[in-house]
Amino acid sequence: MxxxxxxxxxxxxxxxxxxxxxxxxxxxxxxxxxxxxxxxxxxxxxxxxQSKTTSANGANKPVxxxxxxxxxxxxxxxxFTQGSFLQSDNNFSFAINGKGFFAVSGVDGQTEYTRNGNFNISQGTDGLTLCTSEGYPVLDSTGAPIVFDATMKSSNITVNSDGEFCYPDASNNPAPIGISIGVYQFANPTGLEKEAASLFSETDASGVAINEAEDAGVKKSTIKQSYLEGSNVxxxxxxxxxxxxxxxxxxxxxxxxxxxxxxxxxxxxxx
Structure with missing residues (x-):
């Protein structure tokens, strides 16, 4: 009892x-x-x-x-199944269609990963910095913070499906400016450690982050501008x-x- x-x-x-x-x-x-x-x-x-045997000669019990x-x-x-896409009025809202994660520079400069693409522009001395709502800089495909020239008009900055940032050229046609938003995958995303603000950190169980821009062996994710990925609950x-x-x-x-x-x-x- x-x-x-x-x-x-x-x-x-x-x-x-x-x-x-x-x-x-x-x-x-x-x-x-x-x-x-x-x-x-x-x-x-x-x-x-009970013991494993029941008879004097040591015969095994059937059960x-x-x-x-x-x-x-x-x-x-x-x-980590895909959530539904929700349209946003924010020009710097991005949704990932695929298995990738955005990378941000979190506390103490440690790289964190998230599926929350609700980003904003922060005006600084170096230019226009793409950051999260908490102020963490978003990283590009090389692992550096995404900073645009201060002379650029933020409303004219666009992103194609490959994650390349574009700005109108002399003919007013969107042209790549040499900056791509970083998208990373993990061999075991369920092994990521959950942090606050929808952030994840890399662990031994998750494996090292795989940069989609550098690894040709992974299926590339696509980016949708002015959309957000909703919860999959x-x-x-x-x-x-x-x-x-x-x-x-x-x-x-x-x-x-x-x-x-x-x-x-x-x-x-x-x-």
Missing amino acids: LRSLWTAASGMNAQQTNVDTIANNLANINTTGYKAESAEFKSLLYQNL SAQVGLGVRTASISSD QVATEMVNLITAQRAYELNSKAINASDEMLQQANSLKR
């Missing part, structure tokens, strides 16, 4: 983590570039209730007698998962109550 108390308690803890994950998905349903997360579980150790000791959270993984799916997690939590709590009542009955036998 004590075993059942611990097992049911571990189930309640696991389902609480599940509800926390679902709540975070629902909270970020309108977050640009957000990727839905799901909690995954694994069973704990099993305890042998073992083992009981599980509960569950724990194995991982919380992100689903599915409300109906999350609500079903929430109800399932709630029911599982209730069942585990009932198991604890049942075990508690059985212990009370056992203790009353001495009276």
Whole structure:
């Protein structure tokens, strides 16, 4: 009975983590570039209730007698499927169609990666810097911050599907200016470490960032200007998962109550 108390308690803890994950998905349903997360579980150790043999001559039992000791959270993984494209009035809003990530120079100059392409122009002494809403500079295909000439009119800057920035030439036709927005891929994107503001950082599990501009072996992503990638959270799916997690939590709590009542009955036998 004590075993059942611990097992049911571990189930309640696991389902609480599940509800926390679902709540975070629902909270970020309108977050640009957000990727839905799901909690995954694994069973704990099993305890042998009987020995492996039942006969005096050591014959093996056809079925073992083992009981599980509960569950724990194995991982919380992100689903990197493509989100829907949402039109934006911002000329420097970009959406990635493919598996790529934008690169930004984050805190202490560390390179971070994101699917949130809601960028803006910051006026500085060096020119016009493309940056995130938090002020982090966006990096180009060479890993350098994207800075435009201060004489350029920001409303005339465009981006083609290959990520090349263009500006009207003498004939008023968009011409590449030699700057391409950096797009990077990972062998295992689910291994990325999640940071605040929809940012991800590279880890050993994710592998090193693959620069699409330099690696011919990867399928190139395309860029859509004046569009943003919406969250890929599915409300109906999350609500079903929430109800399932709630029911599982209730069942585990009932198991604890049942075990508690059985212990009370056992203790009353001495009276």
